Amino acid sequence: MTLFQNVTLIDEMGNVTPRTDLLVQGGRIAQIGAAIPCPPGAERIDCTGKFLTPGLVVLHTHTPMNIFRGIAEDVNIDDWFNRELWPFESKMTEQDIYWGAKLACAEMAQNGVTAFADHYFGCQHIARAAGELGLRCDLAYTIFGFGGDPEPELQKAEELLAAYAGNEMVHLRIGPHSPYICSPQVLRRLVEVARQHGCGIHLHVSETAEQVKESYQKFGKSPFAVVAEAGGFTVPCIVAHALYIQKEDLPLLAGDTFVAACPKTYLKLGMGEGQLWQHWQSLQLGIGTDGAASSNTIDPLEQVRLFALLGKWADQAEQFTLPQMWQLLFAGHRALPFGAGRLAVGAPADLALWDLDTPATAPVYDPLAAILYSASAANITHTMVAGRFVKKEGRLQVDVTAITKQVADCAAAITRRGRGESKVYF
Known part of the structure; x- marks a missing residue:
């Protein structure tokens, strides 16, 4: 369980709901509203000044x-x-x-x-x-x-x-x-x-x-x-x-x-x-x-x-x-058949948390403008899929160095092999 507290929501239509809470339970959005009590064992995230959107x-x-x-x-x-x-x-x-x-x-x-x-x-x-x-x-x-x-x-x-x-x-x-x-x-x-x-x-x-x-x-x-x-x-x-x-x-x-x-x-x-x-x-x-x-x-x-x-x-x-x-x-x-992309009770908890209080995006007169025309991945502090963080506090939850090392090895092998013959033509 995760409780996002005091967060500003921006739903898929661009509607903005300031300073509210959102509770994730069982991989789905369980509750949205002000001052949601934190259930026992839930992770509490203070989102003051931050924005939560669908992934x-x-x-x-x-x-x-x-x-x-x-x-x-x-x-x-x-x-x-x-x-x-x-x-x-x-x-x-x-x-x-x-x-x-x-x-x-x-x-x-x-x-x-x-x-x-x-x-x-x-x-x-x-x-x-x-x-x-x-x-x-x-x-x-x-x-x-x-x-x-x-x-x-x-x-x-x-x-x-x-x-x-x-x-x-x-x-x-x-x-x-x-x-x-x-x-x-x-x-x-x-x-x-x-x-x-x-x-x-x-x-x-x-x-x-x-x-x-x-x-x-x-x-x-x-x-x-x-x-x-x-x-x-x-x-x-x-x-x-x-x-x-x-x-x-x-x-x-x-x-x-x-x-x-x-x-x-x-x-x-x-x-x-x-x-x-x-x-x-x-x-x-x-x-x-x-x-x-x-x-x-x-x-x-x-x-x-x-x-x-x-x-x-x-x-x-x-x-x-x-x-x-x-x-x-x-x-x-x-x-897609997953039912995601919504901020609604019962929807999959596939979410992105944005920090727009940065030199690239401040001041925030309109969060839609800040995200669409100024923001980047650096502004996304958390990415959640099915209630599980895949990015947390700005860091991916995998060994990125191991991935890039294997990719470098593959790229070297691709260079050695060179081009082959294609069966199709554009």
Whole structure:
């Protein structure tokens, strides 16, 4: 049990409740109110002057790619995939996947993240890493459907679905890579399996203008229309990027279709303006980070800040308001099955405690502004998941030095092995 005393709450909608208490018991929020008596055996934390929010969420990432952070810089998106990332990935080991994911989970815990949605292979290693850090994860096993046959990859995905069935911290879904790699027949098969398991899908759609152009040339329709025709929006769906979503794509999306925006990657790889900022309010939008091989950080606060600034830059300074961006920061929780991202009695105790009385964030006229535009991981003193601290008094509850040492060893081995041959092309 933990009692946060005399704390200012900021809920997922941006509502501020000053100087109250919040009691955590059995991994959930048990009580909210003034002057809650401290139960016997409970840990009492004096939060005078501090702010308590739901934990942050990453709606799209590739955690093992933390092992490739900084390996492919100053290249365009085609070369990033075809000459750099995919050739390096072709020689990845299970150790690379595990330690890359563990490094990412440590980074996320440091950044106040309590849940994330991942799209990668080797999901059992990601689940292990997330479990050791204490984070919740929604994992989509990436399926390419090589040669039009997804069955070998699908078998691995279904084995993972069975292995983690009923796990409150790990959720599995099917992960077709994209409509430009998976054929319509493969997409239909994967959606069918996702429907059978009731687990949903997670895929990349309309990332670049070229993908949209090629889709019209090949199929006579947009990438979103290809996914819709395969039934992709008849099951719960996380769409990564949608940078080039078009107005005519919007009616295709269902109420349980969520889009993850990762603006740092779009800037880094020179992917262009796209149409996402034109249509964002018509979407169920959340914040992703993409992988650290492209975005270099797994920091949703940085991403929502960029999203807001890119929106304001186009002579729209009065739009992308503090309440809108605050709600966007937590919206990704609604796409995940954990019920987190809320400050309410009975909700999972997935929380972040902020100290804004620092040179970087003081004075605090508006805590939303202080967090969205000034704060960093240094302002997060505690991160809690399911009632357990994964970061406490500014320190992660794992041996960070051991993680970075193993990561350095993996990076040295990656450098020695060099690039391999990729089976796919962007």
